Amino acid sequence: MRLVVLLVCACFVSLLRAEDGSRLWLRMERNADAAEVRVERGTKRTATVDIAVRELEDYWKGDGKVVLRVAEDGPARDGFSIGRTEKEEMVLTSASGQGLLYAAYGLLRMQQVGDTLGVGQTVSDAPAYDLRILNHWDNPDGTIERGYAGRSIWQWDELPGTVSPRYEAYARANASVGINGAVLNNVNAKPLALSSDMLRKTAAIADVLRPYGIRTYLSVNFASPKALGGLPTADPLDADVRQWWVGKVDEIYRLIPDFGGFLVKANSEGEPGPQDYGRTHADGANMLADVLAPHKGIVMWRAFVYKPSSPDRACQAYEEFMPLDGKFRDNVIVQVKNGPVDFQPREPFSPLFGAMRHTQVMPEFQVTQEYLGQSIHTVFLATMWKDVLSAQTYHDGETVAAATLRKVSAQSVSAIAGVANIGDSENWTGSDMAQANWYAFGRLCWNPDMSAAQLADEFLKQTFSADEGFVGPMRQVLLRSWDAAVSYMMPYGLHHIFAGEHHYGPEPWYHPGGDIRLDWLPSYYHRADSVGLGFDRTREGSGGAAQYHEPLSTLYGDLRTCPEEYLLWFHHVPWSYVMRNGLTLWDNLCYIYNHGVDEARHFATVWEGMRPYVDATRYERQKARFDRQAKDAVWWRDACLLYFQQFSGLPLPADCPPPVHKLKDLMKYHLDIDNYTAAGMDKLP
Numbered sequence: 001m002r003l004v005v006l007l008v009c010a011c012f013v014s015l016l017r018a019e020d021g022s023r024l025w026l027r028m029e030r031n032a033d034a035a036e037v038r039v040e041r042g043t044k045r046t047a048t049v050d051i052a053v054r055e056l057e058d059y060w061k062g063d064g065k066v067v068l069r070v071a072e073d074g075p076a077r078d079g080f081s082i083g084r085t086e087k088e089e090m091v092l093t094s095a096s097g098q099g100l101l102y103a104a105y106g107l108l109r110m111q112q113v114g115d116t117l118g119v120g121q122t123v124s125d126a127p128a129y130d131l132r133i134l135n136h137w138d139n140p141d142g143t144i145e146r147g148y149a150g151r152s153i154w155q156w157d158e159l160p161g162t163v164s165p166r167y168e169a170y171a172r173a174n175a176s177v178g179i180n181g182a183v184l185n186n187v188n189a190k191p192l193a194l195s196s197d198m199l200r201k202t203a204a205i206a207d208v209l210r211p212y213g214i215r216t217y218l219s220v221n222f223a224s225p226k227a228l229g230g231l232p233t234a235d236p237l238d239a240d241v242r243q244w245w246v247g248k249v250d251e252i253y254r255l256i257p258d259f260g261g262f263l264v265k266a267n268s269e270g271e272p273g274p275q276d277y278g279r280t281h282a283d284g285a286n287m288l289a290d291v292l293a294p295h296k297g298i299v300m301w302r303a304f305v306y307k308p309s310s311p312d313r314a315c316q317a318y319e320e321f322m323p324l325d326g327k328f329r330d331n332v333i334v335q336v337k338n339g340p341v342d343f344q345p346r347e348p349f350s351p352l353f354g355a356m357r358h359t360q361v362m363p364e365f366q367v368t369q370e371y372l373g374q375s376i377h378t379v380f381l382a383t384m385w386k387d388v389l390s391a392q393t394y395h396d397g398e399t400v401a402a403a404t405l406r407k408v409s410a411q412s413v414s415a416i417a418g419v420a421n422i423g424d425s426e427n428w429t430g431s432d433m434a435q436a437n438w439y440a441f442g443r444l445c446w447n448p449d450m451s452a453a454q455l456a457d458e459f460l461k462q463t464f465s466a467d468e469g470f471v472g473p474m475r476q477v478l479l480r481s482w483d484a485a486v487s488y489m490m491p492y493g494l495h496h497i498f499a500g501e502h503h504y505g506p507e508p509w510y511h512p513g514g515d516i517r518l519d520w521l522p523s524y525y526h527r528a529d530s531v532g533l534g535f536d537r538t539r540e541g542s543g544g545a546a547q548y549h550e551p552l553s554t555l556y557g558d559l560r561t562c563p564e565e566y567l568l569w570f571h572h573v574p575w576s577y578v579m580r581n582g583l584t585l586w587d588n589l590c591y592i593y594n595h596g597v598d599e600a601r602h603f604a605t606v607w608e609g610m611r612p613y614v615d616a617t618r619y620e621r622q623k624a625r626f627d628r629q630a631k632d633a634v635w636w637r638d639a640c641l642l643y644f645q646q647f648s649g650l651p652l653p654a655d656c657p658p659p660v661h662k663l664k665d666l667m668k669y670h671l672d673i674d675n676y677t678a679a680g681m682d683k684l685p
């Protein structure tokens with residue numbers, strides 16, 4: 001019997017074609033003979049429609065022919081319908097060629113995941129957010145801030161003469177999940193990004209992205225008029241400064257007629273901004289917005305700012321931006337990170353969502369896993385994003401999704417952004433499993449109502465195997481992975497106890513010495529002392545809980561009613577405090593870290609059973625990662641429990657396994673992040 005099983009497994013393995021992950025979720029087999037695809041008379045053959053036709057000819061495997069039609073009465077904007085007629089034709093209808101391309105990818109997705117349409121049936125679909133944008137934190141020198149998948153895919157050195165085929169593959173992957181915008185460069189923007197030379201290179205990329213319906217945007221450095229234009233100031237109210245921007249924007253639109261607009265990080269982490277000249281964020285954003293308006297461009301102005309006078313980092317975006325509500329132009333969108341601090345493993349949603357009633361606000365998610373195990377740990381972020389988007393703000397009963405989809409004026413557009421996890425590694429994202437986050441981000445922007453389970457299923461079936469023997473167990477892994485990571489990293493609302501600078505691994509003790517901002521230190525956030533643990537954001541503390549709309553403000557502000565997942569976010573809790581399950585904070589902390597470890601180990605075991613379904617390259621690559629994730633979970637557990645134990649002075653509960661590491665060893669360890677690759681993972685604790 002065993003022999004038979006082994007033989008069957010061996011067959012499976014040998015049958016699976018070697019893969020490098022470069023095809024992402026688009027692993028359809030090309031047709032030997034093109035499928036029959038007809039574009040209805042009257043439907044204009046744009047470059048976009050041509051792509052739709054080509055994709056269907058190459059990959060549609062159904063019996064009947066496919067008909068594409070643009071109809072004025074068809075689903076509006078990027079929406080589409082797919083109908084199966086009595087004559088066994090598949091009819092794809094939209095009001096635009098772009099909608100037809102989305103319909104083509106929709107039909108191919110149905111084919112790949114095994115969704116069928118009955119004769120006479122029609123399905124319709126339309127995107128929720130108008131703008132579904134990836135933010136690349138890519139630098140002109142090819143490095144990527146917080147990128148873990150190699151170097152930038154943009155080859156600035158060889159552009160515009162040489163246009164890498166990767167750009168089109170990138171555009172195609174994005175279009176297939178509904179993404180329709182890309183900010184090509186880092187929000188920590190170099191003035192150089194706006195040089196004439198770089199703009200010509202940018203235009204060459206925009207030309208490739210355009211037929212796939214992807215608009216190009218740029219991050220801009222607010223001091224560009226000085227640094228690039230040689231002006232003595234970048235004051236947004238200065239006439240020469242404004243004129244400089246007018247000239248620059250004209251130049252951009254001459255090269256890129258459908259340019260999307262600017263993304264701006266101003267007066268944050270050393271970046272210049274209007275406050276350098278005593279002006280407000282609104283003054284800065286509006287000046288750029290007025291310059292872009294004649295071209296229909298927009299400004300995405302980030303709310304990720306610091307306010308030195310405020311005692312709580314988590315309160316600062318709200319304090320800076322709420323007074324400006326209603327003061328922004330219609331073509332400004334304030335881009336707000338999902339939580340009030342900074343993409344932590346788990347944060348409550350930012351109180352700005354729903355609160356700004358007269359300003360268009362867009363969520364910013366981080367697809368790249370800066371704080372969630374980078375390209376090693378499997379953490380399916382759809383679960384987290386769903387948690388944020390479906391959170392109730394209690395402003396007019398709106399969820400975060402509803403608050404950001406609502407248009408504050410007839411001219412406004414709704415938007416959502418994700419910081420890309422893409423680099424030039426062969427599988428795009430370093431980890432094969434991290435492709436799931438790129439995929440899910442796009443699909444969720446299109447439809448925030450999709451469940452995390454649906455997203456996981458779609459991804460797994462297309463990217464790996466549609467066999468239920470694979471999808472069933474791996475769906476569970478993906479769905480549990482965020483909770484697991486929160487459990488072994490920062491449970492109960494703990495935050496920012498990462499190793500300094502690179503943010504991989506635990507360092508609740510991190511202090512580089514010298515003169516460092518307190519809010520860049522873990523101790524600022526965890527506040528461990530002999531009494532307890534956590535940041536007091538009640539009325540007696542920083543008052544952060546009061547930024548939420550009632551009843552949340554009272555709910556969060558009261559230790560007895562605060563949801564336990566945010567306990568240490570809002571409260572400084574005594575070690576002996578008895579939680580809802582009757583155990584103390586200290587004991588619960590010990591148990592939950594161990595739960596996280598058990599989960600991570602379980603994921604590694606589940607993966608071992610997936611060998612028959614996955615080609616050897618991707619299987620081994622992912623196995624190394626799951627194994628490392630399980631070890632990292634132990635590292636996190638030991639580091640955090642042993643470190644906090646110094647304050648609690650309490651023993652681990654008798655049924656908790658003893659630590660594997662010694663605190664003093666962990667405190668001496670420094671990860672050489674520059675030389676840290678998946679291959680070097682064995683050098684970690």
Ligand code: GCW
Nearest residue numbers: 137145146187188265304342
């Ligand atoms: O999370 C922090 C990152 C920075 C980043 C910043 C931001 C681009 O550590 O690397 O800078 O946020 O979002 O601006």
